[in-house]
Amino acid sequence: xxxxVTGGAGFIGTNLCEELVRKENKVSxxxxxxxxxxxxxxxxxxxxxxxKKDIINFEDIKTCFKxxxxxxxxxxMNRAQRSIEMPLExxxxxxxxTLNCLxxxxxxxxxxxxxxxxxxxxxxxxxxxxxxxxxxAPPHPYGVGKLAGEHYARIYNELYGLKTVSxxxxxxxxxxxxxxxxxxxxxxxxxxHAMKDLPLEIYGDGTQLxxxxxxxxxxxxxxxxxxxxxxxxxxxxxxNEREVDVNYLASVVKKVVGKEVExxxxxxxxxxxxxxxxDTKKCEKLLSFTPGLSFEEGVEKTYEWYKQTTLS
Numbered sequence: 001x002x003x004x005v006t007g008g009a010g011f012i013g014t015n016l017c018e019e020l021v022r023k024e025n026k027v028s029x030x031x032x033x034x035x036x037x038x039x040x041x042x043x044x045x046x047x048x049x050x051x052k053k054d055i056i057n058f059e060d061i062k063t064c065f066k067x068x069x070x071x072x073x074x075x076x077m078n079r080a081q082r083s084i085e086m087p088l089e090x091x092x093x094x095x096x097x098t099l100n101c102l103x104x105x106x107x108x109x110x111x112x113x114x115x116x117x118x119x120x121x122x123x124x125x126x127x128x129x130x131x132x133x134x135x136x137a138p139p140h141p142y143g144v145g146k147l148a149g150e151h152y153a154r155i156y157n158e159l160y161g162l163k164t165v166s167x168x169x170x171x172x173x174x175x176x177x178x179x180x181x182x183x184x185x186x187x188x189x190x191x192x193h194a195m196k197d198l199p200l201e202i203y204g205d206g207t208q209l210x211x212x213x214x215x216x217x218x219x220x221x222x223x224x225x226x227x228x229x230x231x232x233x234x235x236x237x238x239x240n241e242r243e244v245d246v247n248y249l250a251s252v253v254k255k256v257v258g259k260e261v262e263x264x265x266x267x268x269x270x271x272x273x274x275x276x277x278x279d280t281k282k283c284e285k286l287l288s289f290t291p292g293l294s295f296e297e298g299v300e301k302t303y304e305w306y307k308q309t310t311l312s
Contacts, residue, residue: 002026003226004068004110006055006101007075008048011177011185012116012169014039015215016072016222021046023223030055030064030075035181055097058104065104070226072114073101076145079183080120081269083142094145095152102156102164114225115153115166117235118146119211119276129279132168132235139273150235163232165225170239170278174215174298175305187212187299190250191306194257204268206247209275211239214298217291224287231286239278240291252296256303 003020007013008029020027029043032054043050051064055075065071076094077083083090098115105113120143122130138144146168153164177185179192190200221238225231250263283289293301 001069002028002067003070003072004028004030004065005072005074006030007073009033009037009039009043009050010035010074011174012172012215012218013074014042014176015174016074016219017043017048018046019219019223021048028064028068030061036178038178039176055100056092058100061100062104062107065108065110068105068108068110070112070114071101071105071110072116072222072226073098073149074116075101076116078142080140080142080272082183083145084140084270087141090141090145094142095148098145098149099152102152102162106156106160106162110162112163112165112226112232113153113156114222115149115164116222117150117166117168118143119168119170119237119239119278121147121150121168124273127275129277130237131279132237132282140270154233157233165231165233166235167221167225167238168235169218170211170213170237170276172213172215172218174302177215177302179306186246187249187253187302190253191257191299191303194253194259194261195306197259197261199262199264200250200253201264201266202246202250203266203272205265206250207245207274208272209243209245209277211241211276211278212244212249212295212298213238213240214291214293214301217289217293220292221283221287221289228286234282234286236282236286237278237280238283238287238289239280240295241278241280242291242295243275243277244295249299252299253303256300
């Protein structure tokens with residue numbers, strides 16, 4: 001099979017590409033490398049074809065879809081705060097870019113398109129489990145863009161017969177997530193800071209809860225979504241059902257890294273929910289999801305990777 005992974009040079013994309021190559025698939029990547037090019041040597045070494053292109057340019061990317069069997073669409077301007085600061089750019093990438101990829105896939109007869117969405121589509125009322133069919137009211141432009149992408153994926157399935165699946169990711173972490181970049185994921189950021197003897201910066205009081213999901217578990221779900229006919233046309237939460245608060249995350253990082261680093265509380269972020277409680281029944285049923293590691297084991301595995309790399 002020939003897989004095309006948009007945003008494939010990023011954290012989740014690189015982990016996905018590695019598993020696809022291990023399963024003896026041909027793998028191509030579209031990535032503009034705007035966040036980092038640190039994973040490029042790794043992708044090259046494992047035989048991935050890399051197109052340095054931007055998904056907002058339809059004419060530039062459309063030929064990359066020729067001969068492709070499955071597209072996994074990860075490319076996005078991610079992070080809620082980045083979209084709040086740059087809403088126009090977020091709209092270009094997350095809505096126009098997704099439409100460009102869907103249309104390119106349609107024109108070249110791609111068999112399946114797995115659209116990566118986010119828990120950010122849900123409203124900030126988080127006192128009940130977040131179910132795929134509940135009313136939605138995204139609290140920031142990033143969430144709006146991801147919801148629009150879900151609707152476009154649905155339309156391309158219903159109108160054009162492109163087999164689409166949308167997966168809503170929740171707080172993914174693990175090896176190859178960079179903690180030194182702007183607006184880094186909190187697990188990677190805390191590990192990076194602890195290793196550098198820098199304070200662990202917590203927004204608000206640190207009681208906000210997250211369904212931290214280890215990257216290898218998420219990759220397994222993506223592969224199932226690429227293969228299982230039951231998943232076509234569906235929107236599916238992909239998450240570890242266990243909720244962990246940020247204060248506990250900080251304590252786990254300090255224990256794993258073995259340093260008593262300072263905790264620094266700062267102003268809470270706009271649009272940041274107090275909880276993100278995922279209903280995972282659909283994922284368990286359709287994608288056979290079961291977490292492979294506990295949260296504590298996942299943080300330890302992530303730290304072990306950091307100790308062996310200069311890319312953190």
